[in-house]
Amino acid sequence: MNSIFEQGLPRNEANHAPLTPLSFLQRSAEVYPQRLAVIHGELRRTWSQVYSRCRQLASALARHGIGKGDTVAVMLPNTPPMVEAHFGIPMAGAVLNALNTRLDPETLAFMLDHGEARVVIVDPEFAGVMHKAIGLRQSTAPLLVIDVEDELYTGAVQRIGGTSYEAFIASGDSGFDWQLPADEWEAIALNYTSGTTGNPKGVVYHHRGAAVNAISNILEWDMPKFATYLWTLPMFHCNGWCFPWTVAARAGVNVCLRRVEAGAMIDAIKRHGVTHYCGAPIVHGMLVNAPEAMKQGLPAGVKAMVAGASPPASMIEGMERLGFDLIHVYGLTEVYGPATVCAKHVQWDSLDIGERARLNARQGVRYHLQRDARVIDPHTMQPVPLDGETMGEIMFRGNITMKGYLKNPAATQEAFAGGWFHTGDLAVQSADGYIKIKDRSKDIIISGGENISSIEVEDVLYRHPDVLAAAVVAKPDPRWGETPCAFVELKAGAATTAADIVAHCKKHLAGFKVPRAVVFGELPKTSTGKIQKFELRKKAGSAAAIDV
């Protein structure tokens, strides 16, 4: 029998509402209508204006017949229409599919087809590639193409659509009576994985998860109201780790940025008093390595988030010299971007830089409102002991986890087997509960029956002062099965030799982990900046072996 607390006390309109980041925009527009919301070049828009424009966008989409469960794709850099897309599209009930602007027409065509996009909004910089992608679509369903105009775009303009973005916005009603989703489990966004093998998978985000991750970002950063956020992280990447919604919740300022360059970043930070930004290590590296004159006058205390690779000691030191506060997070598209954080402890402040770098290089602990992040043995589904030694797979469960993969029930079931989301990343967990990635399961090198973590070898390579970037993959070996092969990108002007690299590794690694081949040159990267190990594996076979 139900307890007295379950009798006659159901959910209703008065005591229950869907959790959705759309409410964040509405509240900021109501409470802080005159506060600055968007900066783009000389353009300034308040929260009231952004809200009006998002209602117009939703209204215009609705008039075009777009509604619940329809997909609206966008091919946009970090510009005002991209901010608006994160609200106006779901305010129409539709699903935002932010396309990776670095992709080729074939892949984009696949996404338009697979996601069943009915509308695509295109920045002029990507009109050419999108025109090709549209031509390559299999689908014959109508597709409304909307051309964005941007004064800050200086290249040649090719109009590929039937309407301009501003005309489309103008056709909408700024008083549009948009509705919250009927259920917070409804989809808000579709994000394709970069997929190094096979077709990209379409990761579906729900309103609840988007709201909860956006709030977790605030909690991690102690992010105050009216924070000024610089858009160095692409919004097409996990919806900018949910920060478009975070910034709205804080009535903060979105400082847009068409292109990530040291000069533009530093200028924006100084001019607009930027307080927060995110990015891959390369973004922070641009700041650290910028000319001293350029860095003069940078404000202290800017908070930065890094993901994608562990921040090396040199970067941590460089950020400290700038007076910036760097925090290391880890996640994947499937968990809305960051879903663990290497939460710092005051005791770490007094440690030497090497030890601090080691501690901060860890992926850390679950994000604030995520239920759980554990390293689990995928066979037994039991958590590994907290010994810093036993390897398992990083798994997540909780509200900051996707609905699943679009039109791919097999992959969805596999990803959620046993009630946890399987990341495919191999890791250990220390006594303090902090997770440390050892490798992607497919990147482990097995040499003479011993497992070698490619990341461990890479970490050592990064400690060499002349190394700009490094990747280690397996090289087939008749005797050992596999041996580690290092691909190294040196800093400009460096004259380091393979023998130097090997000698450096021998100082820090067990003998069987030392690379048996070293290849110098620029490393191939994916559209999201990840090093393409599958390309390196193809080359490793022919790399010259070194007798170590």
Add this chain to the structure above:
Amino acid sequence: MNSIFEQGLPRNEANHAPLTPLSFLQRSAEVYPQRLAVIHGELRRTWSQVYSRCRQLASALARHGIGKGDTVAVMLPNTPPMVEAHFGIPMAGAVLNALNTRLDPETLAFMLDHGEARVVIVDPEFAGVMHKAIGLRQSTAPLLVIDVEDELYTGAVQRIGGTSYEAFIASGDSGFDWQLPADEWEAIALNYTSGTTGNPKGVVYHHRGAAVNAISNILEWDMPKFATYLWTLPMFHCNGWCFPWTVAARAGVNVCLRRVEAGAMIDAIKRHGVTHYCGAPIVHGMLVNAPEAMKQGLPAGVKAMVAGASPPASMIEGMERLGFDLIHVYGLTEVYGPATVCAKHVQWDSLDIGERARLNARQGVRYHLQRDARVIDPHTMQPVPLDGETMGEIMFRGNITMKGYLKNPAATQEAFAGGWFHTGDLAVQSADGYIKIKDRSKDIIISGGENISSIEVEDVLYRHPDVLAAAVVAKPDPRWGETPCAFVELKAGAATTAADIVAHCKKHLAGFKVPRAVVFGELPKTSTGKIQKFELRKKAGSAAAIDV
């Protein structure tokens, strides 16, 4: 037909978890095990220790047969067992019923019966009254009575229970495998309204609302990690506005306080570096009016929240002199404590104190994660125009609203009529959307057909320099129907006369709003510090009329 985003993408253990503040404790204990969680006199406990003790409490309750939907009452001041009750009891699946320690045995007996409490945890200070209350129960069901011991309690000790709290905790398992609620809609707490007429109503809170309001507290205050929170607000009052859960989410410090006195508060703020506290106006008044010597050395920048009445200009000025940052919130038991906030704007800083006091006296805008707060015409259920003139009733909807009233479907339905929670408070809404209370519906005075807001008259009375407290109620009048009758408590040593008060009111109010009777003396207060207008109404009839 369902859209592609609804096909094969259901909730499961991996991507959905109940929202509950219990997760906040677990995360802080895991990530910051050694950080200070509780201060009580010389006692110090870390988050790891508090979590262990809460698991023991949950385990001991479970061994006693307490589980889902069972009520555990507590009669506790703001001490460590009260903090633990907010976690250990719901970790057993049970519902926390924090009793108002100022109540009489009859009312407490009613609550124990109505809430069907199976356990009650009692502080020694309240053993006497609780012993009587237990004797007055109608129910013959067994009731486990647990006696708390507290070294900081200096009065006579009377043991009324079968076990001590520490023995009960010690009997539990610190590794107890507690479970999240199966559904975030499950009850977490039961809070009785003070009920000036009829029996108190039992307001039921759910896990989702508790989590969401606790987070909203953080968002309003930009409350950083590791904040130090002083327990001036009783935790039995709307679960301390959800702050036990807020402090856990921030891995902050609970500075316990048995009794709210200027000396103890100021000492705690100085010694422990308190950063945040809440309270009724009288709490802030204690600080402002404390002797100058006592206030020496108070840190600047302490954040304070006030509710229960608008902060008068003198209090705002006094807090500013202290260097404290005061924010005005409004709410009711039914909405988990604060559910609107008078969000400040930088433009207000340059206004004179009178204008700032006027702006800050408003109840403001919806709390961060509450869906809506509006002034609505209760007959048409339409929002009133934002003209600052048209009266309506303050109504709420969203996740920071109770499940309903326990075992009272009629009152629940009435409270939620039309899909909004009806507060019974009459208000207007200004052009900027800010809500301003005019009166409780039953406190409006109707004189010659004109509505008089008792609050408007009280605000004027509070502006008189000699007035410590004031309340205005209707006095029956043969000619006008009703006239305003003022009850005034003067500051020590003041020699103000009724004629002075009337003259002061005439300067600030339309003639028909000026009190026709002024009665001096201490004002009767409810157990939560509210002035008991129903007592004053009884006296108003016999108050001497003044010819104005």
